[in-house]
Amino acid sequence: MSISLYDTIIPTQLQIIGSVAALLDKAEAFCAETGRSEADIINARLRDDMLPFGYQVKCVAEHSIGAIEGVRSGTYSPDTGPFPEDFAGLRAKLVAATEALNEIDPAEIDGFIGQDALFSFGEMRIPFTAEKFLLSFAQPNFFFHATTAYDILRAEGVRIGKMDYLGKLQMKMG
Structure with a gap:
């Protein structure tokens, strides 16, 4: 059996986007239980020199469907706009990415x-083939931001635990 470029990228992105969406649900419940504000969590960082939770979630969408759109056009430039400032806005980013990937x-x-x-x-320009861009740049960035979002919530x-990060596994059925 051969595996396609699609198979190496899209199903796993959908899996992890789903898990990040579930992490948002847990973060929102945490805020309700503890009295912490959404802003506290959305702006939380692991270190002062790292970008906050909201940015990490935004980048999960950016390095999934954003990377695909970049390959479609031939050039990928990261979206440097602000991240949503509430859970609903972050969730909407993930929903839009999921719908587009599907x-x-x-x-x-x-x-x-x-x-x-x-x-x-x-000024930086890095040439790739599409598959090398998706597999050696976009996909590692996608996982980096998903993991950092998870780590911020843990901190x-x-x-949350490892299964919250992994989300719905793609198990063999039957």
């Missing part, structure tokens, strides 16, 4: 193989 035709993703893809940020005292 609409992708697997043949489109597989058709990206060999196409040029350029990462562009300020803030939200009761």
Whole structure:
């Protein structure tokens, strides 16, 4: 059995986006239980020189469907706009990414193989093939931001564990 580019990217992104959405639910419940404000959690950081929880969640969407859109256009430039300032806004970002990923035709993703893809940020330009961009840049960034969002919630005292991060596993059925 061969595995396609689509298979290596999209199902796992959907899995982890779902788990990050569930983390938002747990963060919201934590705020209700403890009296912490949404702003406290959304602006929480692991370290002063790291970006906050809200940014991490925004980047989960950015490095999933945003990366696909970048490959479609041939150039990916990160969205440097602000992140949503409430759980509803963060959730909406994840819902939009999920809906867009679910609409992708697997043949489109597989058709990206060999196409040029350029990462562009300020003066920086890094040339890739589409598959190398998706697998060596976008996907590691996607997991970095999902993990950092998880870690921030753990550091803030939200009761979550590894299975909360993993989300709904893609198990063999039957």
